[in-house]
Amino acid sequence: MRFQCLNMVYLLYMLTTNINPRYKKWLIALFVLLLAGGAAIWWIFTEKFTDTAAVKADHTVNAMDFIKEFKTDLALANKKYTEKIIVVNGTVSEIKYADTTANIIMADTASGAYVIFAFQQQHLAAAKALKVGETVSIKGSCSGGTYSEILETQSISFKRCAVNK
């Protein structure tokens, strides 16, 4: 990479050797600008979500209180929590296996309302090792709550989760 950069600088020098010095500095500035723009675009399109385990949480909540907030005022809770990193502490009600993945559910048994966590690939093994009834802390990106006409209850979804140790 360093060699390539040196090569480009040399090429730029050679190309601008016989150019009027007045235009030369503008050409160099344009070249640097194009290089910076290219680097920015490359960075944007190759950027990946970082490991949720390493991201600082915006809120830490208890699962049942969290569900209650969504049941009380769905719009307000969505505004407060959606697209935020949340740590949810609670008890595993159910583990749903589908395909090669597993989702963890913390449910309010009285109303059927629940929080469901889908995990990042690197944290899937830790999620699969959890047991129903186990007290756990899960960190993830909250996708907000919706009312399910199928289940006739509130569902709050999380993506990119990690078992919080």
Next chain:
Amino acid sequence: MKSTILSLALILATGLAFAQKKTTTSAIVSFDATTSLDQLPKAENKTVIAALDPKSGNIAFEVNIKNFAFSNPRIQEHFNNAGWMHSDKYPTAVFKGSIINLSSIKFTKDGTYPAEVNGDMTIHGVTQAVKTTGSITVKGKEITANAEFSIKLSDYAVDGSAVGAGKVSKEPKITVTAVF
């Protein structure tokens, strides 16, 4: 006499069990809207709510749009904003339909059966009639529904600049898997 009553009760109970609507909170819906210009617009949602009634053939899906997980933060942001799915305004996508060749699917016998499905799909606040072919796999007590189809984004008024610029496929491929 006792055994006859017991057998009848068992048959009745089995019948009721199959008459019940089966649901899951963990169906998977993925889409692939990649083009030669952009390989990033593809994502998966693993927390889709689905229901299947083996008796009537009714089948339904509810998708929380914001729970599509992308690898790239910028594309996820674009996907949810007003230029594409506008998920603040239209938080869910819904399919409600029925299996029209229900008589050829034996929910009591292991096997994979082709399933023709008709229904209404609502995405981005627009409802369109859809017809697709999928499969139903019965293995013991487990029923798996699979489908793969394409939709036209223009049918659902999804016409952001990225679609026009050819960075997002105008007909993304949708894959659905639900284990009941």
